Amino acid sequence: AGCCGGDNMAAWLHGVDDLRVEPHPAEVDKPLGPNDVRVRVGAVGICGSDVHYLKHMRCADFVVKQPMVIGHEAAGVVVEVGSAVRGLACGDPVALEPGVPCRLCEHCKTGSYNLCEKMEFHATPPVHGSLARFVTHPSDFCYKIPDGMSLEEGAMCEPVSVGVHACRRAGIAPGQKVAILGAGPIGLLSMMVARAFGAAVVVVTDVSDERLKVAIELGADVAVNVKGLSPAEAADKVVGDGGRRPDACVDCCGFESSVATALAAAKSGGKVCLVGMGHIIMSLPITASAAREVDLVGVFRYRDAYPTAIHLVGSGAIDVQPLITHRFSLATNFTSDTINEGFKVSAGGGDAIKVMFDL
Numbered sequence: 056a057g058c059c060g061g062d063n064m065a066a067w068l069h070g071v072d073d074l075r076v077e078p079h080p081a082e083v084d085k086p087l088g089p090n091d092v093r094v095r096v097g098a099v100g101i102c103g104s105d106v107h108y109l110k111h112m113r114c115a116d117f118v119v120k121q122p123m124v125i126g127h128e129a130a131g132v133v134v135e136v137g138s139a140v141r142g143l144a145c146g147d148p149v150a151l152e153p154g155v156p157c158r159l160c161e162h163c164k165t166g167s168y169n170l171c172e173k174m175e176f177h178a179t180p181p182v183h184g185s186l187a188r189f190v191t192h193p194s195d196f197c198y199k200i201p202d203g204m205s206l207e208e209g210a211m212c213e214p215v216s217v218g219v220h221a222c223r224r225a226g227i228a229p230g231q232k233v234a235i236l237g238a239g240p241i242g243l244l245s246m247m248v249a250r251a252f253g254a255a256v257v258v259v260t261d262v263s264d265e266r267l268k269v270a271i272e273l274g275a276d277v278a279v280n281v282k283g284l285s286p287a288e289a290a291d292k293v294v295g296d297g298g299r300r301p302d303a304c305v306d307c308c309g310f311e312s313s314v315a316t317a318l319a320a321a322k323s324g325g326k327v328c329l330v331g332m333g334h335i336i337m338s339l340p341i342t343a344s345a346a347r348e349v350d351l352v353g354v355f356r357y358r359d360a361y362p363t364a365i366h367l368v369g370s371g372a373i374d375v376q377p378l379i380t381h382r383f384s385l386a387t388n389f390t391s392d393t394i395n396e397g398f399k400v401s402a403g404g405g406d407a408i409k410v411m412f413d414l
């Protein structure tokens with residue numbers, strides 16, 4: 056259709072374990088707004104929430120009621136620019152920030168646009184996602200990536216941005232000791248961002264030795280397997296023999312035991328940063344928060360984080376390549392089989408960290 060040449064194929068979520076590649080003509084047929092760009096998508100990573108939608112057709116309060124295009128970690132090349140767009144041209148490689156806020160509400164006007172209640176976020180129903188040949192997106196949410204940075208690395212800027220926002224909210228600064236609880240993609244990237252922000256000592260916890268091995272390979276100083284440990288025992292290991300408590304604990308799994316560990320381990324006056332979203336109701340040693348002035352800070356996605364994420368990845372301060380454990384090419388073969396194979400690997404646990412589709 057039009058400038059984009061050929062059908063716009065996309066990965067549609069129809070039901071539990073039902074993903075199909077079908078045309079998505081609206082995305083290329085709709086007229087380009089003056090501030091929009093059309094992007095030929097080149098790389099899309101799969102996130103835990105995409106898998107969650109595939110398995111449950113919902114994530115928290117968001118329910119998939121109509122078939123929805125999945126995917127929200129994307130980068131591509133600009134193929135068409137709206138009449139008012141400045142600073143982007145056809146051929147530019149861009150990372151797509153997937154959430155577009157209303158720009159009018161109090162949160163938007165005060166800069167906390169990630170809290171906008173009218174946020175339209177890729178693959179959060181009813182908004183279609185970006186696992187498609189082409190997407191149309193506001194130009195100010197498309198960030199040019201530098202020469203030498205791949206589109207896969209551009210797509211990785213989405214979870215890196217979560218890490219950037221988490222480390223900002225946790226107040227991470229040079230010389231600090233930081234604990235990261237949970238060594239999934241979010242924990243590992245938060246760990247790398249913490250390092251880039253100057254953390255001197257990084258302790259990572261998980262219940263999987265394989266994940267902890269990766270954490271050490273990526274630069275963690277100490278890995279603690281907390282399987283079978285009480286939160287108090289786990290906190291003792293996080294603090295370690297030297298007795299230095301973390302300035303900040305970043306929870307990247309969202310379980311009662313890990314948040315309890317974080318609260319018990321953090322130094323007085325330190326921070327516990329909640330990134331993980333798992334247990335909704337938790338029983339926690341919350342007195343630490345009052346009696347020791349441990350501040351609890353929440354993290355919801357990110358704001359103003361893409362430029363920093365792109366700088367960290369583009370400058371080589373963070374190497375995201377080792378996290379991309381599996382790749383599936385849709386370039387000549389955008390088929391349901393390939394999409395389902397990729398999601399199967401991502402959902403299967405095992406050694407998969409980040410599954411990437413190359414389009």
Ligand code: NAD
Nearest residue numbers: 103237238239240241261307308313330331332354355356
């Ligand atoms: P993941 O499931 O791949 O990683 C979680 C890791 O935690 C796993 O390696 C698991 O083995 C480990 N784990 C399980 N129990 C543990 C425990 N008691 N202590 C320590 N580690 C434990 O998930 P992910 O993709 O890395 O995402 C991490 C969390 O962050 C998820 O809860 C996700 O929903 C959340 N998330 C939040 C935001 C946000 O905006 N706040 C954004 C993205 C992801």
Ligand code: ZN
Nearest residue numbers: 157160163171
């Ligand atoms: Zn708003």
